[in-house]
Amino acid sequence: MSSEQPKVYLEVIKQINHIINEDQLASGDKLPSERELSDRLDVGRSSVREALRALELLDLIETRRGEGTFIKPFGSYRLVEILLSFLLKDENARKDLTETRRIVELEALKLACERITDDSVQKLNELLTKAKDEWSHGDLPVEEDYLFHKTIVEASHNRLLLNLWVSLVEYNKVAIERSLKREGRMNLALSEHEEIYEALKKRNQKAATAAMRRHLENSRF
Template identity: 50%
Template sequence: MLDDTKNRKLYQEVLVKINEIIKEDNLQVGDRLPSERELAERLKVGRSSVREALRALELLGLISTRHGEGTFIEDSTSHHLVEILAFFILRDQKSKKDLLEMRKIIELDAVGLAAERITEEQIRKMERLLDETQKRIKSGLLPDEEDFLFHQYIALASENYLLFRIWRAIVDFGRTILKDSLKRHGRSEISIQEHRYILEALRMKDREEAERRMKMHLEKSQFFA
């Protein structure tokens, strides 16, 4: 039975439990959620609480309801909520500055941990990515996705799942800024060289140098943004 605490609405508790059910049932993007009735029975709560929780998830774009078929899990990275919020919030220069500062804090922590925990396979993967980035730049294309992946590999190499989730949310929120930075003349070429310096520090397991190189890279990116 779920605890109906004073400090938490029941449907919020239901949200947490639905997430646990998704993990327990090993449900993936595109899979069908248990029915509203089944969820209510498994969680031992009223269907109205389940309905309210599902409505919240649908508003966030995390699930979708198909008439006559059921409720399905959506790709949390594909919905446009972040883009919509970014459009309004990032028009404010103070919010933009705050976002860049927060990203800097998270990235420095991530690269520091990665310097201690990164594996040889992860280093090889990053090397291949930089080679692909170089080819893209030579072809006259913007390597915005490759730039994102380089930093994502570092966040993953930190082996701190919570840090990665926070990093992902912040970077998703500010990808418009980062893309604008790469569009500046010559910035892509400079950026990839900075990435190579960071990777070399990671290969040497030199936390101090990795953090120094990342700090310089982000400050230059911020200047160009």
């Protein structure tokens, strides 16, 4: 993939987005025809066709045979994932990603303290137990660590926060493993998870937030 390609994709998305805003189109609405887009963007029909194909791959639009091209409900947040895959190649962007993850996770945790169900509390307890069991056998519980945090964000019952968090963390699961492999880190991480769990179980926002902030700082993702 050439280094220019991401810029082309972003430019196309920007231009289509401008037309969507200009025409006040919403999810489910039909986009202008290829010919009209070609005229308005001042590019060839083949370029418009390639742009629409790219946007379809990003799950932002869908083409219905004999009907035209329509805007899809923005549910999968694929665009965030695509952009992050480029961001992770840059050192400064990785620092931004870590900072953004911390902000998203702490805000989700605050909501979770108000909205978490007993089932989610039970799930956190089970993940903690499984993680301890795996570690006692010398295995690094990377997946349990990931799911512990994901369960907390899910408990916020805010779908956009969850999609943002998954996009921020999914591409960087290797960072979780790298963090847990540091000498003495695994035992401390389990203890920190226990502290977060106990505070969440009591719906104690202040204690849970303080424990999560310490945990994320110590994790050095």
